[in-house]
Every structure is written in structure tokens, then in C-alpha cells.
Amino acid sequence: MKRLAEGLKNGLMTFLGLVFLSPIVLMVFTSMKPESEVLNPESAIPKHWTLGNFQHVLGWSEEAPFVRWLLNSVFVSTSTTLLVLTFSSMAAYAITRLKVPGGGVFLGIIVGAMMIPGQLFLVPVYLLLSKLHWLDTPAALIVPATAGGFGVFMLSQFMRSVPESLEEAAILDGCTTLGVFANVVLPLCGPAVATLGIFTFIGSWNDFLGPLVFMDSVRDYTLPVGIALYQASYYTQYGLTLATAVLGTVPLIIVFLLFQRYIVESMSSTGLKD
Amino acid sequence: MTFNRRRSLTGLLFLAPYAISFVTFIVLPIIVAAYLSVMQFDLTAKGSIHYVGLQNFKEAWADQYFWSGIKATLSFVILMVPSMLVFALGTAIGLNAMSRGRNAVRALLFLPGLLNVAVTAILWGWFYDGTFGLFNFLLKKVGIGEVHWLSEKALAMPSIVVMTLWWTMGGTAIVLLAALQQIPRHIIEAAALDGAGKWAMFRKIVFPLLTPVLLFVVITNTIGAFQVFGQPFLLTKGGPELATRGLVQYIYETAFNNYRMGYGAAMSWMLFAIIAVFALLQYRLLRRSVA
Known part of the structure; x- marks a missing residue:
């Protein structure tokens, strides 16, 4: 019983943490999408991964x-x-x-x-x-x-x-x-x-x-x-x-x-x- | 020289670096700002700086935009501070009770606070967007129609509050967690041996020991909330119908868009007076609740 309560506490707080994290994960994923996919929320994960955005930014x-x-x-x-x-x-x-x-x-x-x-x-x-x-x-x-x-x-x-x-x-x-x-x-x-x-x-x-x-x-x-x-x-x-x-x-x-x-x-x- | 005399002399040396910085970059500018508030000082007409007495303050009192700014700011404060306090204290207690993974979750909760306001606003602007927005996309999936998070008068400020909670809650929770962890364990153990229940323990031991830091959290959050600017400025531009244009944004626009430095300074002083009254009230109330 005590272990169950403990597990519940840990689980609840972990879930809260993940909820808070999710917008940032979305931000990172979206930065790795080609421009054509960016505003399409159907798939949070890019269909075509690209570092093109980063290359463009870091170019001197x-x-x-x-x-x-x-x-x-x-x-x-x-x-x-x-x-x-x-x-x-x-x-x-x-x-x-x-x-x-x-x-x-x-x-x-x-x-x-x-x-x-x-x-x-x-x-x-x-x-x-x-x-x-x-x-x-x-x-x-x-x-x-x-x-x-x-x-x-x-x-x-x-x-x-x-x-x-x-x-x-x-x-x-x-x-x-x-x-x-x-x-x-x-x-x-x-x-x-x-x-x-x-x-x-x-x-x-x-x-x-x-x-x-x-x-x-x-x-x-x-x-x-x-x-x-x-x-x-x-x-x-x-x-x-x-x-x-x-x-x-x-x-x-x-x-x-x-x-x-x-x-x-x-x-x-x-x-x-x- | 007595021990205490010597100690307080050393104290002056310890205090000196901060005190010098404080006087130079806080006190001196305050004096200059006080001077500006009784002057007409418009950067548009060069050389036009002259004494106008309390004219700027009188103008603010009669200015409907000044009052709509106060209304918007107050609605942010009233929504923000209590929800922040309840949410952050609950989270800190929850973190403190975790037996595993506390540091990882603490890091996750704090992560949003690392983004700057422009990035936060870009991200949530996309979430809240009426047509392309993520939230409306998800709502449509479960069969609920479009919600105009930012363009509906009643919803705009609560939406900004939710974004701000996500953005800043972790920081406040961490301060409260640090305070919880600083409570010497032997005190808790002694109380437990004396048969104190969980609620009694919280009310009689944890809460009083927490009060100095709780006071700090309430006051700094209130001060911060009264100065809200970036989130509505970037997310709604103060709309719809000025519902989210707080006093600071109006001051900013007065001073740096219309270049009326004197009027802006006078309104800043009035905002300060309002904040001071609130902070003092909180200080008194919380202090009494412990004594």
C-alpha cells in the first residue's frame, strides 16, 4: 500500500514534468522540419528530418x-x-x-x-x-x-x-x-x-x-x-x-x-x- | 573595541560593494526620474524641457487609457499570483515527497523558464492561433469547434496567464523546494515522534518555517505580475480592445513611441505607488499570520 502511494506520487510528478517539457520538444522537432511541413501539426515528428535551418543560421x-x-x-x-x-x-x-x-x-x-x-x-x-x-x-x-x-x-x-x-x-x-x-x-x-x-x-x-x-x-x-x-x-x-x-x-x-x-x-x- | 562593534564595522565593509552599486544605479536614477516626472520633457521637440509641476499626474488621473491599463494589469495580477502560489507550492511539496527522480522532474519543470520571452511568445502564439493553432487542431480532433484564445476579450488574459504559468512556475517551485529542504530533518523527526499528524506537521512546523521564503515568493511574484509587459506585448499587442494592454505597456508606448518622457515617468511613479501598497499589505498580513 505504501509502495503504491509512493509510485503514484512519483508517477504523477513525472507526468507533470513531461507535460511541461512537451512544448519544448515540439519546438526542437519543428526546427528540424523542412519549411513545407512546419505549420502542419498532423505529425509532431518531422517526416523529413533536416538540419538545414541550423546550417543557414550558423553560416557566418x-x-x-x-x-x-x-x-x-x-x-x-x-x-x-x-x-x-x-x-x-x-x-x-x-x-x-x-x-x-x-x-x-x-x-x-x-x-x-x-x-x-x-x-x-x-x-x-x-x-x-x-x-x-x-x-x-x-x-x-x-x-x-x-x-x-x-x-x-x-x-x-x-x-x-x-x-x-x-x-x-x-x-x-x-x-x-x-x-x-x-x-x-x-x-x-x-x-x-x-x-x-x-x-x-x-x-x-x-x-x-x-x-x-x-x-x-x-x-x-x-x-x-x-x-x-x-x-x-x-x-x-x-x-x-x-x-x-x-x-x-x-x-x-x-x-x-x-x-x-x-x-x-x-x-x-x-x-x-x- | 567590543566584539559587536568590530563585527558591525566589518559588516560595513561587506555591505560596501553592493551599497555603492545600489546608490549609483538605483538611487541616483530614481532621483533623476523624480525630476523628470514634474517636467514636460518631449524628445520630439528638441530642447523643450520645462517645469510643469503636478500636471503630468493630473493628466494621468483624467486619462481613460491610464485606467484601462490599470484594469488590465490588475486582472493579470489577480489571476496570476494566487494560481502561481497554489500551483508552485503544490509542486514543491510533490517534488519533496518524491522518492525517485526528483532532480530530473525538477529540471523538466524549470526548463520553460530558460526560454526568453520572445521565444515563448512565438511558441504559444502558434499554440493559440485561431486557424493553424495546435490547441484548436487538438480540439477539432475531439469534435469541439474553434476557440479564439487570444481574440476573445474574456479569454485573452487567462490565456496569457496560462502561458506565463508554464513559463515561470518552475522557478518559484524550485525556491519553495529549496526552502522545504532546508528545514532541519531532526525537527520533523522530533515532531513525528511526538505523534504529529501530516496536516498538523505542515500547519504547525513546515508552514511557519517556510514563511520567510513564502513571503519572499508572494511579494516578488506580485511585483513581477504588476510589471507584466513582454507576454501581452508580443502575443496580443495589448488587444483585443485594450483588454490586455497593461500599464507598463502604456508607459512604454508613451515614453518610447510618443517620446513623452515626463508623462511616462509620472505614470511609472503612480504604478510604483500601487505596487507598494499591495506589497505592504501582503507583508503585514503574512507576518501576522505567523505571529
Whole structure:
């Protein structure tokens, strides 16, 4: 009876997962169909498999340097993620554990600022970046992204639930503040940090408005803007459009799978589980 | 120097990098935006920037499109946030209860969140399409006629909500799952030894321990929902009859299509005020439910 209930639970959740997956499978299949089959839903699986759409997209051209956009995106998203994780975790630690005077108020202000609609910042940040001569450089996409409050808010909420006794024990053992932070608190919040890392990378990778407004030359675009530019000129060719979409998503899937493993590892190594 | 003094001084050093970034890229732009909202600043007529006081705010109050934007945004928020919360919490609990394959299913649920909004809209635009769409194709197979998912006023916003749930539910479920897994096992075991039933365990132990993260999830989802823009913008262009043109889209069109920066900034402030009221209410209510 217990095994049946367990099997039912596993089966139900697996089914839910497959339902969520199916649109993406359809997207991949459709990108491998010749254009004549694309809009025919009679067969989800292509009758004639082809990589022609991908070949067309990856072919180098000055108007659509797909590989170059890919590299831009990798650089921008990686730098943004590293900076956000460093800044946010340090700030969250200072607020929740080092009891910085006014830390609670500051956190309130950060969360308050999160409610401000993003478009409000667009024009002022544009003016600021042009004063700094950062327009059309990767810095314009990386540095302002570290100011967002999401990471500080999230890590603060998680750090609160780390037992204070563990930290005190480390201090009594002669650990420095930096040591406690890096060796005790961060590993204990491993799942949260990994989750934030995934969110930040994806957010940066998929950011559309930023590169659209702050980047001028086609060479400096990141992938989403590049894809949109591409879509605008090929929008009638659904197969090509979906091929760019698939190519633009694959790097994210790789990063996700890497981080996902890290979430699991960090949880089994904390000693909090089992 | 006392231990606590030294600790909070170190704390300032820890806080500094983020604080500097926050002041430069959030506080400073806010001040500039506040300045813009009381100015008439139209990029079309060069050099025309002058002080108009509260004129922009008064104009919004009397603007029927401002109100239709609020109506569309609210209908998205009211449909989106509760369904997201129930669905994501249920999914997180379900994932936590799995004995095998949890990580694989978690990955599957999260996968849609990797697509960017343009790709998501292209894909679901095809699903929802009236004549060529996948959903109507499947409905026809079982003998139900065409449904106009996106062009019928009552259906357009729910359709956008369903797409958004598919797109973003996994992320919220993962945060809640991480919180569930961070609950020390010995607490659960101790409660089980004391004879706590499943429901009592959830209500008395899991839920209170979950509250800080639940609060985080509710507030960030509400804030996000109030700022909805990409999905309706790409899927319906705000139609039919403005039923899905939220306030952010109207602000965007005001500022970047009609180049009325001052008016756009003023309406952004009004949206902010609405969001702040909602977030504060949620904070109060949830905080009280634990205490």
C-alpha cells in the first residue's frame, strides 16, 4: 500500500514534468522540419528530418554574426552572475548576521526599490552610462545589473534560517569573519546561492531591453536582440526562427544542468540533510 | 573595541560593494526620474524641457487609457499570483515527497523558464492561433469547434496567464523546494515522534518555517505580475480592445513611441505607488499570520 502511494506520487510528478517539457520538444522537432511541413501539426515528428535551418543560421554573415552574439552573451552573463553572487551574498551576510547598524532599514529600502517598474530606470541609466562612456561596452550590461535587490533579499531570507549556533561554534574555534562567511554560512546556503546563480544567469542571458537600448552596433548585440533582429527579417520562416531559438537556449540548458548538480552536491555536503 | 562593534564595522565593509552599486544605479536614477516626472520633457521637440509641476499626474488621473491599463494589469495580477502560489507550492511539496527522480522532474519543470520571452511568445502564439493553432487542431480532433484564445476579450488574459504559468512556475517551485529542504530533518523527526499528524506537521512546523521564503515568493511574484509587459506585448499587442494592454505597456508606448518622457515617468511613479501598497499589505498580513 505504501509502495503504491509512493509510485503514484512519483508517477504523477513525472507526468507533470513531461507535460511541461512537451512544448519544448515540439519546438526542437519543428526546427528540424523542412519549411513545407512546419505549420502542419498532423505529425509532431518531422517526416523529413533536416538540419538545414541550423546550417543557414550558423553560416557566418556580417548582418547576423550568430557566433559573435553567442560569445557576447556568454561573457556578459558569466560576469554578471559572478558579480551579483559576490555582492549580494556579502551584503546579505552583513545585514542578517553582522548586524550592520541600519541594516534592516536598508533591506526594506532595497525591497521597496524592487517595486519600482524597470522602465522608470531606463532613461536615467542611459544618461548615466553615456556620462561614464560605457555605452556600447559590455560594462553597460554588467555593472548596472549588480544593483538589483532580488539577490540580497533572497539570500537574507535564507541566511536567517541558518542556525546561529553553527556560526558561534566556528568563531569560538578561532575562525575570522571572512572565514565564517566563506566556510560556514555560504556552504550552508549552497542551494540558495546556486538557485540565485541560475536565476541571475538566465535573467542576464534573456535580458532584452538592456542590450537593445545600450548597444549600438550589431556586432555588440547579445543573443536575444540578435535573434529578434533575425526574426524581424525572417518572421515568415517559422523553421528558421525556431532554429535560432533552439540554438539560443542550448547554452542555458548546459549551465542549468551544471548548476543543478551543484545544488545536489552542496546539499549532501552540508550535513543538514539526513 | 567590543566584539559587536568590530563585527558591525566589518559588516560595513561587506555591505560596501553592493551599497555603492545600489546608490549609483538605483538611487541616483530614481532621483533623476523624480525630476523628470514634474517636467514636460518631449524628445520630439528638441530642447523643450520645462517645469510643469503636478500636471503630468493630473493628466494621468483624467486619462481613460491610464485606467484601462490599470484594469488590465490588475486582472493579470489577480489571476496570476494566487494560481502561481497554489500551483508552485503544490509542486514543491510533490517534488519533496518524491522518492525517485526528483532532480530530473525538477529540471523538466524549470526548463520553460530558460526560454526568453520572445521565444515563448512565438511558441504559444502558434499554440493559440485561431486557424493553424495546435490547441484548436487538438480540439477539432475531439469534435469541439474553434476557440479564439487570444481574440476573445474574456479569454485573452487567462490565456496569457496560462502561458506565463508554464513559463515561470518552475522557478518559484524550485525556491519553495529549496526552502522545504532546508528545514532541519531532526525537527520533523522530533515532531513525528511526538505523534504529529501530516496536516498538523505542515500547519504547525513546515508552514511557519517556510514563511520567510513564502513571503519572499508572494511579494516578488506580485511585483513581477504588476510589471507584466513582454507576454501581452508580443502575443496580443495589448488587444483585443485594450483588454490586455497593461500599464507598463502604456508607459512604454508613451515614453518610447510618443517620446513623452515626463508623462511616462509620472505614470511609472503612480504604478510604483500601487505596487507598494499591495506589497505592504501582503507583508503585514503574512507576518501576522505567523505571529
